[in-house]
Amino acid sequence: MASVEVARSLDIHVVTMELRLGSIQIGHAHAQKPFLSLEFERKVISTWGLLMKRIVAIVFVWAGLFSCAPSNAAGPFGTIHLGGWHGGAYTNDADGSFSHCAALSSYASGISLLVSYNVKNQWLLAFASSKFHLTKGETFPIDLTFDGESQVRLFGTALSDQLLSAIMVPNALRDFKKATLMVAVAKGATFQFALSSTGPLLPALSNCVTRVKAAGVDRAGDFSVAAANPSGEAKPPATSEQKAADSAKPDKLVGRNGTGFVVSQSGHIVTNNHVVDGCVGDIQGNLSGEAQVPLRVVSTDKNNDLALLQGPAGSFKAMASIRDKPIRSGDSVVAIGYPYHGLLTSDFTVTTGIVSSLSGILNDTRFLQISAAVQPGNSGGPLLDSKGQVVGIVAAKLNALKFASATGTIPENINFAIKPGALRDFLDNSVVPYQTSDGQADLGTPDIAKNARDFTLLISCMAASEKSKK
Structure with a gap:
């Protein structure tokens, strides 16, 4: 693609967005006959470059927040040509510094996908079309389904009336790389994308950033080939002995702990999907002070971060009993879980608070915001009301350091739980009977904790460490 025309500014204003698109069927990407005009493709790539100047992300379960400052982008320098994907390296035109690598693929419907990797090691995915009629500024969920199986929720922002962008979380990146079909749902509109060459595309973008950071845009070349070393010379191919040695190296395994709770007489247990996703070997569960029992995964819902396990009969x-009546803002809640198991205590911990809000990050109505303190290891644990009924599944806490970096203030008592409606739907879809109740008299916190001791489990497994995944 020829050098793009410089786009001059980007200001994000929080305003209402309308997505005036119905259900759209999209075919395979075409490399030789792009369906968008060259002028529009240049505009898309250039506008995309503006986003790369400054992104501050707060990421947990499925949520993200980001902000952008005005900047300009120039490029592409070098080339990326893989199937229907075309792009290269881009610079900040204000100071000439390298900012990111990106590639675009156009579809027959007139919609393009854009993937970018920047100097801060952040991946982004964008949807662009001259047919879009967006209102710039509002952030809203984008639900992705890959090959009809794995599901991921991203949070996108309309950067212009024709461009929608979202930060790619790790599991979305992994599925995007290997999938052949991606279905995206946003604001009631459905988009289907036949994916090709995404496997080599992501390494090519990573290769692009690595090489340009090491040697500069002046030495940019074809980034579709294997990565080069800092001197710019191609690395020699690995010998068969090196390949065998690399493939024989096992991932470093570390212990992973979370919390779950029993929901049926058949021994079904609910926890967060992220607690068991990636577990290697057996998953174990035990009530406080009792022996471990093996657990099997029955079903999962990645989109809502739920997993259903089952232990041996008896x-x-x-x-646990799930509350029928809706929870209210200000209601008292009790969080039960096993945070920092073995470092602080081998018993479960009990924390109290209130329901601070009936929605989570970016008004996500699947979540409650709670003030009860939670820590790593609380994930998947029951959130109980004053009668001891389940009113949520503890899911996440706000990353205080990243939030402070983004806003300049340190958040306090901002944690999140999945609402019981999503839990009931999950159990209904899994054909698991469960108990509901309106409750009787209020209980004291010690009595709530005593009753929870009989159905709240420590979930343990071995999983690859984050470092070994990199």
Whole structure:
């Protein structure tokens, strides 16, 4: 692609967005006959470059926040040509510094996908079309389904009336790389994308950033080939002995702990999907002070971060009761879980607070915001009301350091739980009977904790460490 015309500014204003698109069927990407005009493709790539100047992300379960400052972008320098994907390296035109690498693929419907990797090691995915009629500024969820199986929720922002962008979380990046079909749903509109060459595309973008950071845009070349070393010379191919040695190296395994709770007389247990996703070997569960029992994964819902496990018949004598009535802002809640298991205590911990809000990050109505303190290890644990009924599944806490970096203030008591409606739907879809109740008299916190002891489990497994995944 020829050098793009410089786009001059980008200001994000929070305003209402309308997405005036119905259900759209999109075919395979075409490399030789782009369906967008060259002028529009240049505009898309250039506008995309503006986003790369400054992004501050707060990422947990499925959520993200980002902000952008005005900047300009020039390029592409070098080339990326893989199937229907075309792009290269881009610079900040204000100071000439390298900012990111990006590639675009056009579809028959007139919609383009844009993937970018920047100097801060952040991946972004964008949807662009001259047919879009967006209102710039509003952030809203984008639900992605890959090959009809794995599901991921991103949070996108309309950067212009024709461009929608979202930060790619790790599991979305992994699925995007290997999938052949991606279905995206946003604001009631459905888009289907036949994916090709995404496997080599992501390494090519990473190669582009690595090489340009090391040697500069002046030495930019074809980034579609294998990565080069800092001197700019191609690395020699690995010998068969090196390949065998690399493939034989196992990932470093570390212990992973979370919390779950029994929901049926058949020994079904609910926890967060992120607690068991990636577990290697057996998953174990145990009530406080009791022996571990093996657990099997029955079903998962990545989009809502839920997982259903099951223990041997007769392993548990009690089960949690799910509240029928809606929870209210200001209601008291109790969080039960196993944070920092073994470092602080081997028993479960009990924290109290209130429901601060009936929605989560960016008004996500699947979540409650709670003030009860939670820590790593609380994930998947029950959130109980004053009668001891389940009113949520503890899911996440706000990353205080990243939030402070983005806003200049340190957040306090901002944690999140999945609402029971999503839990009931998940159990209904999994054909698991469960108990609901309106409750009787209020209980004291010690009595709530005593009852929870009989149905709240420590979930343990071995999983690859984050460092070994990199």
